[in-house]
Amino acid sequence: MPTPPPVELSVIAAAHNEQDSVARLVQEIDAALGPTGRDYEIVVVDDGSTDETAATLVALNNRRVKVIAMSNTPPDRGNGQSAAFHAGIRAARGRLVAMLDADCQNDPADLPAMIARLETYNADMVQGDRSRARRDGLVKRVSSRVGRLFRRWLLSDTIRDTGCSLRVMRREVALALPLEFRGMHRFIPVTARNLGYRVSEMPVHHRPRTAGRTKYGIGNRALPGLIDCLAVRWMRRRRRDVSFEVIETPGTAASPSRQREKAET
Numbered sequence: 696m697p698t699p700p701p702v703e704l705s706v707i708a709a710a711h712n713e714q715d716s717v718a719r720l721v722q723e724i725d726a727a728l729g730p731t732g733r734d735y736e737i738v739v740v741d742d743g744s745t746d747e748t749a750a751t752l753v754a755l756n757n758r759r760v761k762v763i764a765m766s767n768t769p770p771d772r773g774n775g776q777s778a779a780f781h782a783g784i785r786a787a788r789g790r791l792v793a794m795l796d797a798d799c800q801n802d803p804a805d806l807p808a809m810i811a812r813l814e815t816y817n818a819d820m821v822q823g824d825r826s827r828a829r830r831d832g833l834v835k836r837v838s839s840r841v842g843r844l845f846r847r848w849l850l851s852d853t854i855r856d857t858g859c860s861l862r863v864m865r866r867e868v869a870l871a872l873p874l875e876f877r878g879m880h881r882f883i884p885v886t887a888r889n890l891g892y893r894v895s896e897m898p899v900h901h902r903p904r905t906a907g908r909t910k911y912g913i914g915n916r917a918l919p920g921l922i923d924c925l926a927v928r929w930m931r932r933r934r935r936d937v938s939f940e941v942i943e944t945p946g947t948a949a950s951p952s953r954q955r956e957k958a959e960t
Contacts, residue, residue: 704728704735704810705789709779710797711772714746719799721752721760727803733810736761738787739797740779743768761786776860781874792869794862794883801861802900809863812897819868819892822854822884823861823899852885854896861899868892873930878923889931 706724710717721737728735737757741749741764752762763786765774773779780794791810795801801823809821858881868887873879879886884894 699788701788701790702734702736703789704733704791704793705738705783705787706735706793706795706803706806707738707740707780707783707787708795708797709740709742709776709783710744710748711742711779712744712746712748713797714744714748714751716799717748717752717797718755720797720803721755721757723799724803724806725757725759727806731807735759736788738763738783740765740783740786742773742775742779743771744773745771775877775880777874777877777880780880781872784869784872784874787866787869790866792864792866794860794864796860800902801859802902805861805899806863809861809897809899812895813863813865816895817893818895820862820864820884820887820894822856822894822896823859824856824896825859825861825899825901826856827898852882854884854894856896857881857884859899864892881923889934 706728708717708720713720717739720739724735724737737759738761739748739752741752741762743765749762749764752760763782765779765782768774783794784792791813793806793809795803805823809823812818813821860880862883864887868890871890871892872883872886874883884896888894
């Protein structure tokens with residue numbers, strides 16, 4: 696089967712039981728990116744939904760929409776946002792990759808400015824910052840502040856809103872992220888920096904959820920978040936530089952099999 700031609704931008708959304716949001720999501724992405732003239736696709740990852748999320752997307756009959764379904768999902772819940780983004784990245788064809796939530800709390804209208812910032816500043820990733828736009832209650836504000844303090848202490852993470860899913864990055868960055876590990880989506884910006892990529896932040900909009908139910912709360916974020924911080928710290932300390940260069944010798948340079956190997960990779 697021939698490889699599909701690449702596109703300029705892939706917009707990836709992870710969805711779990713978002714049948715009431717995905718049509719609006721696609722409409723808003725088209726409204727934001729259509730006028731830019733960019734060639735883009737919309738990749739929605741159905742992560743174990745038990746509602747009509749996938750059927751709703753198929754019924755849109757939108758040529759830009761690609762729907763993929765996670766395999767081997769646990770009953771009544773998905774594999775999680777990290778795994779869904781991991782799958783979406785590998786199904787995407789874009790030179791640039793954008794990520795956002797499928798619940799429409801992220802505003803696709805921010806994407807053109809984020810892409811412009813990435814190109815203007817020659818960054819590898821632009822991370823959204825919702826902190827000025829959120830109107831959270833006292834408990835959530837305190838828990839978020841405590842979480843930032845722990846990340847800064849354990850990981851030297853200075854990203855203000857690492858929990859914001861709205862971000863744009865170069866394809867090579869997306870492929871390098873270890874998102875097959877649960878919870879890693881919360882550490883995408885600091886992981887990219889640890890891998891040597893340039894990460895820029897910019898303010899973005901934040902909107903209240905109008906459909907479906909939130910998948911997160913204080914109880915399933917605080918302690919798991921701390922444990923994940925410790926796990927990321929452990930992985931970072933054990934990471935080794937795997938860059939290399941090939942030293943050509945007369946034997947390898949003259950070898951036809953060696954030349955074929957280079958041409959195929």
